[in-house]
Amino acid sequence: MFKFDNSYSRLPENFYERIDPIAVKNPKLIRFNKLLAEEIGLDPIKDNNHLETIFSGNVLPKDSDPIALAYAGHQFGHFVPQLGDGRAVLLGEVSNHDGFRFDIQLKGSGPTSFSRGGDGRAPLGPVIREYIMSEAMHFLNIPTTRSLAMVATDELVSRETLLPGGVLTRIASSHIRVGTFEYFAAQGDQKNLKLLADYAINRHYSNIDESNNRYQIFLESVCDKQASLIAKWMEVGFIHGVMNTDNTSISGETIDYGPCAFMDSYHPETVFSSIDHHGRYAYGNQPNIGQWNLARLSECLLPLIDNDSNKAITIAEEILDSFGRKFEDYWFNGMCEKIGLPGSKKNNRALLQDLLKLMQKNQSDFTLTFWYLSEYIENQNCDLKKQFTSNNEIDSWLIKWEKALKQEKKTKTKIKESMLKVNPAYIPRNHQVEKAIYEALNNYDYSYMDRLTLLLEKPYDYKPENIEFMMPPENGDQNYQTFCGT
Ligand code: AMP
Ligand code: MG
Secondary structure (H helix, E strand, C coil), X not given: CCCCCCCHHHXXXXXXXXXXXXXXXXXXXXXXXXXXXXXXXXXXXXXXXXXXXXXXCCCCCCCCCXXXXXXXXXXXXXXXXXXXXXXXXXXXXXXXXXXXXXXXXXXXXXXXXXXXXXXXXXXXXXXXXHHHHHHHHHHXXXXXXXXXXXXXXXXXXXXXXXXXXXXXXXXXXXXXXXXXXXXXXXXXCHHHHHHHHHHHHHXXXXXXXXXXXXXXXXXXXHHHHHHHXXXXXXXXXXXXXXXXXXXXXXXXXXXXXXXXXXXXXXXXXXXXXXXXXXXXXXXHHHHHHHHHHHHHXXXXXHHHHCCCHHHHHHHHXXXXXXHHHHHHHHHHXXXXXXXXCCCXXXXXXXXXXXXXXXXXXXXXXXXXXXXXXXXXXXXXXXXXXXXXXXXXXXXXXXXXXXXXXXHCCCCHHHHHHHHHCCCCCCCCCHHHHHHHHHHHHHHCCCHHXXXXXXXXXXXXXXXXXXXHHHCCCXXXXXXXXXXXXX
């Protein structure tokens, strides 16, 4: 099934611990993502009966070479010199027909030497959550790790209460994090730091040539990927929730779906994570934190950028300074597309900001407002104005907006079409994700989860019969909380 070629496990042993997954009792396959299996080039699966043994870690596929990866990281601003895969093992890497390489990782596969007292297991609830969220992000065209399979086990996992256990199979273009660089940098291990940088360049930024300034270009490239990624999060109202440096991928994929959530009512200070007491990872703070995390990466790379540390610092600072501008450009372009206008014009940028101010004041639903705005172009009786408590302000905004649209000299239908390509009708709303998990855990009923994941594969494809999936909960989600706990 897998044609493994395990490049990471050929790196020196300081990069990982060689360790097999620990078997679980009675694994049951509750989801296998066939489309993704094809995409990553797995052999056609003929015998479905034994998939649960592989995706639980009970049976090792041929040529796998399981390792737990070493990394460090800044958690809520505090440096931890050793984190590492404490509840995951990388089975190995496969490549698809286009030559793209993917990590196949089991999450919840038992303790490793990085577990630091944790049990190495994952409750099934968070496994389902990660599956739904990561797949939804993919279909919203946002770079992300993905989910290949979910297994329920007959073992209980001890958290605040006893919970049913699960194992998720995560697919990533790699699991190299900012924290992986911090791991070697903190040890002053420049040899392995360079090896890691060269490996990461080769795997993710192979267009960078052998020139003297290759590590500078590498830093620029990672910054660019992160600026683009975070802008995309913001454009759909996604809050990662725990943007620690160990959860920041070098490839620019969204990784580690713990306490993440989508915002319903628009407010930049929205936070759902139960442990984020000061709003460090609030919706509107994500670009700042992205830049902070990249500053940690740049500190690691200084000795590679230039032998003269002053010179290296000047170069790194310039790159970090440009992050703000880059992010702003990505964000304005993406957000202005949501209102059908090019983000290059100052006037459009101002219009967008006025709308956001109004949305904040009126606690408008982020997703619905942009979706109804797309509808409004051809149907002024749609429910757009229900997102605003009074008509006055939105009416005068709409007049200015329509004037700006006219300048674009495109037909209404064309504008609407392009807006509906970037304004989803469906996002994984918190109450729906919770319902899918509740039904699965309490009634062993996966039908709601199946329906929700299927719908989220086509988030821009509005169907009147699915109106219930578009709507926020009746009483809002102000008190909604998420937890780390995968
Ligand atoms: P996270 O907050 O999910 O990014 O995880 C932070 C660190 O805690 C990582 O090193 C994880 O491997 C580790 N960790 C989280 N949960 C567990 C667990 N149940 N058992 C062992 N290690 C864990
Ligand atoms: Mg993590």
